Amino acid sequence: MNLPKAKKIDIQKYEGGLSKLANITDAIKLSANESALGCSPNAKKAFYDCQSIISKYPDTSSQALKNKISEKFNLDLNNIIIGSGSDEIISFACQAFLNPGDEVVVSEFGFLMYKIYSKINGANVVFAKENNYKTNINTILDCISDKTKLVFIANPNNPTGTFLTKDEVLELRKKLRSDILLLIDDAYCEYVTHKDYLSGLDLFKKSSNVLVTRTFSKIYGLANLRIGWGFASKEIIDALSIFKPPFNITGPAEQAAVAALDDDLWLKKNIEHNTYWSNKIFETLSKKNITCNLPLANFFLMRFENNKLNSDQIFDEFAKNKIILRKMHAYKINNALRVTVGSKEECELFIQLIDKIL
Ligand SMILES: Cc1ncc(COP(=O)(O)O)c(C=O)c1O
Incomplete structure (x- = not known):
């Protein structure tokens, strides 16, 4: 059989945390x-209340959730995109902005999906050395070349559990070339109470070259429903939207996320x-x-x-x-x-x- 030649990409498949142990049912x-x-119990109820809609396609624009996010975080609707997990927003960013031969910079122990999606889109990944398991803005800046298109930062970072202060993040954006997109992954931001920390969203509401990702998988407890979102300038959101499948968000996930945001x-x-x-x-x-x-x-x-x-x-x-x-x-x-x-x-x-x- 002569199949078309599949692309060969030099990456290891993402392996998430184990969810089972051999022969143990209640691990x-x-x-x-x-x-x-x-x-939230309200999110669970909203999910169950969706039984009558499961035979219909979901709203392709996820308008109800966009409205809720816009109201809650005081954001313009044109600056929001909803994804099947924040993971999908990271993937859209790589599809939209990376071409073969481009470079991205990722912290030495940065979240693995940055490397995977960058490579899938043909980019070369440059790793910036960390300082005692903490992202280092100087080594990131040392890794920048003419080919750099994207820099990824999870703040706090998974798996190291360390964070960049608000001043460090601002300094990094200031010192990066303005045509480099900075992706700040806020996946764990809600947990942080440290006085020197501010989330990507809080720092960059007015920026034209920062993409912030947020998720409902962590503190909101909706990991299985696969729902997250991104915030950026209209120009960036429009560029990402080209890659969004029409029905990437299910109605029950959207309704549960709306209810979750309502439960302070x-x-x-x-x-x-x-x-x-x-x-x-x-x-x-x-x-x-x-x-x-x-x-x-x-x-x-x-x-x-x-x-x-x-x-x-x-x-x-x-x-x-x-x-x-x-x-x-x-x-x-x-x-x-x-x-x-x-x-x-x-x-x-x-x-x-x-x-x-x-
Ligand atoms: C730093 C970070 N970003 C993004 C994700 C992806 O989350 P999700 O796709 O469930 O929103 C994770 C998941 O573990 C993560 O740790």
Whole structure:
């Protein structure tokens, strides 16, 4: 059979956190930075209330959600695009702005999808060295060449759990050539209470060369519904929209996201839960000499350089106790695991096990 020749791209497929353990049906998944408390009850109700519409195509413009985002964040409707997860917005940006031979700059341990979508679109990925697992704006600037089109930053970054201060982000944008698009990924911004932090959206509402991505998969607890959004100038949004499939957002996902944005109390409860338990986990990890980021988002990158057991042994010990952690091989971070801040019971169990195993 003579099929057309498929494109060959030199990338490893994205491997998300494991969601199952062999022979264990009730494992606790702390491997994908999902919401500890699930979604708002109002979002769940909005989802169930959509039963009568599932035989109809969704609204291709996702107008209800755009209206809600516009009202809530005080944004113009022309500056918003809705995606099947923020992941899809990252993909649109790469499709719209990258050609073979272009370059993108990604932080050494930046979120993996930046590299994957850039390569799919023919660009070369240049990695900027980090400073003790923190994005470094000077090494990013050193990586810029005539061919650079896009710079990606997740703030806070996954998987390192570190962040750039508002001054650092502003300095980076100021020092980058104005024709380079800066993508700021706000996936975990809602969790951050640090005084020196401001989200991409808060910093760049008026910018013409920044694309901000946001997601409903993390604090809003709608990861399975695949919904996120992007904010940028009309020119950028129009460029991305060409690549948007007409029905990329389902009606139930859209309605659940609208209800989620309306439930400020639920958001507050999530932030309080995360602040309380991330501090507790940090105390435990510090006592056990496990090196990790400061409490910030809803996860910790744990490094075991000062411990007797290594990351594979610790992964196995947790797996025996039905807890799934995230291995860091795909990010080439040796002897490390990432853990998501779970529910109260899950955090208590995690802390007990750290105490017992180490
Ligand atoms: C930094 C970062 N950006 C984007 C995403 C993608 O999220 P989603 O496509 O579910 O919105 C993730 C998911 O883990 C992430 O960690």
